[in-house]
Amino acid sequence: MSKIRAVTVDPTVTGRLVLREFDAPNPAPHEALVRVAAISLNRGEVRRSTTAEAGWRPGWDLAGVVETAAADGSGPSQGARVVGLLRFGAWGELVAVPTETLAELPDSVSFAQAATLPVAGLTAYHALLQGGSLLEQPVLITAATGGVGNFAIQLAKLSGARVVAHIRKPEDEAIVKAAGATAVVLGEDLSNDKFGPYHLIAESVGGKVLGDALGLIAPDGVLVSFGTSGGGEVTFNASRFYSLGGAKLYGLILFRELKAVESAAIGLKRLANLVATGQIRTPISIEASWTKVAEVAQQLLDRQYSGKAVLHIAD
Template sequence: MIQAVVYDSSITGRFAIRKVEAPKATLLEALVQVEAFSLNQGEVRDASDYGDGYRPGWDFAGIVIEPATSGIGPKKGTRVFGLLTGGAWAEQIAVPVPSMTEIPEGISVTQAATLPVAGLSALYTLRKGGLLIGKRLLITGSSGGVGLMLHQLASLSGAWTVGTARSQEKAGWVQDAGADQVIVGEFPPIGAKVSGPYDLIIDSVGGDTLTALVPMLKPGATLVSMGYSASSTAHFDIHAFTGAGGRTLYGFFLGEELGRQNGPADLALLGQLVVEQKLKPHLSIEAPWTDLNEVAHRLLNREFAGKVVLRIGTE
């Protein structure tokens, strides 16, 4: 038996650490001893949709304790990081070899745990804009884990970016991440429109924010909708969307993107950027996993900037 996080609607906070059956790896899976995992708003918010007994968790970082019996993938004792579609918040997990890669020297397990969902989401949404040198980008939700990585990667790509933040303190973090301009306060203020139109807009807020973003696109530009922290419903004027011609509204879902991308290679790329200090994950809090309910509550209330990581076995 091992310990794992299980959703339980009958308790305060909804997440419980309970004894469960130890995982058994298939031919193409390795067993990983998890040392740390990061939290993402989507997995915390949507856990209730799956009901009692659900095992949540996407990001993980740890050590291979039993390599895949097929002989492929990382060997025993290798530090690895990656992501699952669920169940990563556990002492041990069975991981498909294509869902993880080795943690490079010079990166801590905590840093590695911040990268899979947030880093790949940032990388893949930016790729929707093609060659970014000299292009003008607008990124909402800039102070979140994905947002701060988006600004860093966009800056590396030669783009000119506008970010958003709810406070001056968070604006400072967005600026440090490479934003050329930061709009502070409730969105959308006049500043966003004045700085446009944009070649690429990446939105994680949804609702009225997405509605306001549509007219800010250049002809032929793309608006990537990757989340809805404010509302999952948006209404917009079709003419405002089609009037300039060639605009694209792209619905982004990381699970689907991974089917068309090289996940291990892209995770390795993100890790190398951290080694070279070109990408610096912003860690807002590191805590033992026994603090999960408190930390998850604060995450949903948007109290953190950047990433939140929980350590297994840390008291």
């Protein structure tokens, strides 16, 4: 059997992430074989790699070319340029991808741009779906300088919302304003926010930020929680929350949304078309070779950059 290279966990080396040889994948009938050109990093898979067992293969986001179309006739044809998503193992030269998580790319969308879309773009997209129509509605995006936050600002602005961005550092204001935010809230304390209440809050910090944000929802509004980078323990004013009437706290796990709401193929096609037409931009902060995966992953954990890191896979 032929061999491919892929990123895997090796606890004995610095950074824990290395390239190793594996057997080439044997796809199921509903899977296409994709020759990967670019990948992007997300905090969730990188965090998992810090404690995962030896041999575990991380990776959610990928973009490349279909080398062998799915045997059942579904999905893109051989030679198609695609963007896709896996639960793990996407960071390899050749991967088997279910066709329900693959979308063809417009010619004008690069592999680097496309690789940022699956987890960050789809998470933002599904979080905003919970708000229904956002036209002229106030929307708060926490952790707004990250990949999800940046996409959420752009998509909310495109939907006609009045977007407020929560940021940690004053120097980040230019980033979120460029993405489309009309105002910013600075620091960890949201209790003195002057822009709420909000029809929709997209929240991924947790801890005190989530507790404060629950007090900023408008009646019949919704707070979508999809991360806890600031801590999992939350204290909030329950009487203030329930007395609003109709306010909701919604927990979002992307892979559940892709089964229950809409397939990744549909959402990725929409996002790629928005990139192609210039309606949204991909917030790429770093581009490097995938041989630098351990270094770039550590930079992500250390918050040394905002936006997305894209790694290119060389032949």
